[in-house]
Amino acid sequence: MQLLLSGLLLVSWQQAQAEKPPIAVIGYQVEKVSVDQQLNALGSLQAQQSTQLAFGASDILQKIHVRSGQTVKQGELLFELNHSEQLAQLEQARAIEKEAQNQYNRVKKGLSRTTVTQALLDERYRQWQTAIAQRKIYQQQISDRKLYAPFDGEIGLINLAIGKVVNSGDPLTTLDQLATMKMNFLVPADYLAELSVGQSVEIYTSAYADQLFQGQINAISAQLEAQSRMIQVQALVDNPQKLLKTNMLVEALINLKQKQQLQVPNSALLMLGDKVFIYRLKAQDNNLYKAEKVQVKVGDVGPVYSEILSGINAGDRVVSQGVMRVNSKAKIALKGLQNDVSQAELLKPGR
Numbered sequence: 001m002q003l004l005l006s007g008l009l010l011v012s013w014q015q016a017q018a019e020k021p022p023i024a025v026i027g028y029q030v031e032k033v034s035v036d037q038q039l040n041a042l043g044s045l046q047a048q049q050s051t052q053l054a055f056g057a058s059d060i061l062q063k064i065h066v067r068s069g070q071t072v073k074q075g076e077l078l079f080e081l082n083h084s085e086q087l088a089q090l091e092q093a094r095a096i097e098k099e100a101q102n103q104y105n106r107v108k109k110g111l112s113r114t115t116v117t118q119a120l121l122d123e124r125y126r127q128w129q130t131a132i133a134q135r136k137i138y139q140q141q142i143s144d145r146k147l148y149a150p151f152d153g154e155i156g157l158i159n160l161a162i163g164k165v166v167n168s169g170d171p172l173t174t175l176d177q178l179a180t181m182k183m184n185f186l187v188p189a190d191y192l193a194e195l196s197v198g199q200s201v202e203i204y205t206s207a208y209a210d211q212l213f214q215g216q217i218n219a220i221s222a223q224l225e226a227q228s229r230m231i232q233v234q235a236l237v238d239n240p241q242k243l244l245k246t247n248m249l250v251e252a253l254i255n256l257k258q259k260q261q262l263q264v265p266n267s268a269l270l271m272l273g274d275k276v277f278i279y280r281l282k283a284q285d286n287n288l289y290k291a292e293k294v295q296v297k298v299g300d301v302g303p304v305y306s307e308i309l310s311g312i313n314a315g316d317r318v319v320s321q322g323v324m325r326v327n328s329k330a331k332i333a334l335k336g337l338q339n340d341v342s343q344a345e346l347l348k349p350g351r
Helices: 002-019 084-109 118-144 189-194
Strands: 023-029 031-053 059-064 077-081 146-148 153-155 173-188 200-204 213-224 230-238 249-265 270-272 275-283 288-301 305-310 317-321 331-337
Touching: 031 153, 031 189, 031 230, 084 118, 118 146, 173 189, 173 213, 173 249, 189 230, 189 249, 200 230, 213 249, 249 317, 317 331
Parallel strands: 023 331
Antiparallel strands: 023 317, 031 173, 031 249, 059 077, 077 146, 153 173, 173 230, 200 213, 200 249, 213 230, 249 305, 270 275, 275 288, 275 317, 288 305, 288 331
């Protein structure tokens, strides 16, 4: 009697399960899509040409021909040290040179005479050339006390006063060519095949949040960084208004080639511990489905969609809404595919 009762209860339970309405879900047909790739990197800026100006001689600062922040041209005179002593020495050297030349010319004219020898002529010539060399030394000493702009650029801050004693190598100020800036940044070696010289780079900085600066990759290092195994890349950035400054921290954005990837909505992912699952739908009779729980490997995660590296294939249908109500034994009714209709439309009452 008890066995009969148990059998009746089992049959009743199976009938009840069979009579349960199917669980309505929203599905998504997995497909390969073309995805834009962007590479972001942080780096600092340097002027394309930048130098610290200093004299190669020591003396009293006599003249300052420029002001802080001034734009100068190549060859323009910037600073002068006192060179009055060298000027006097130069005048003396010129007089000695002129006298030595006259002595040489007189001896040369009298070479045919028996009293003038070739040895005497050679000696006068040597004295003349020595005088020339001495004159050039004093000219160079004067030149060393005048500092000219080595290239077009912008003068930095000048904290000097006339009369200050300046020693050889003392920094006077800086000179930066700001029309073009250099940006050095590190990129993971995985992206090396995607980079090339001449590739466009977009530059952003918080100092000018609404402004975009354009640049190009100028060079790619021949070596990876020993510790990080990253590659150093240099870009040249146009800076016509000279808004960007040396040592400014900026962000580079590089658009890479599109890549093909399998994607599913983030709502289709079921997280269990450190594993990720998806319910794949298998067609049954009467337009119903069975749900198969499949472990997947996830790649890039976006705000709406995630890349699936393995576990499912293009063309598979998966549950994208209603994941928490689904199990592998329940019958599934597909309310619609999210590929064709927006999620908000699919969730409207009456669909």
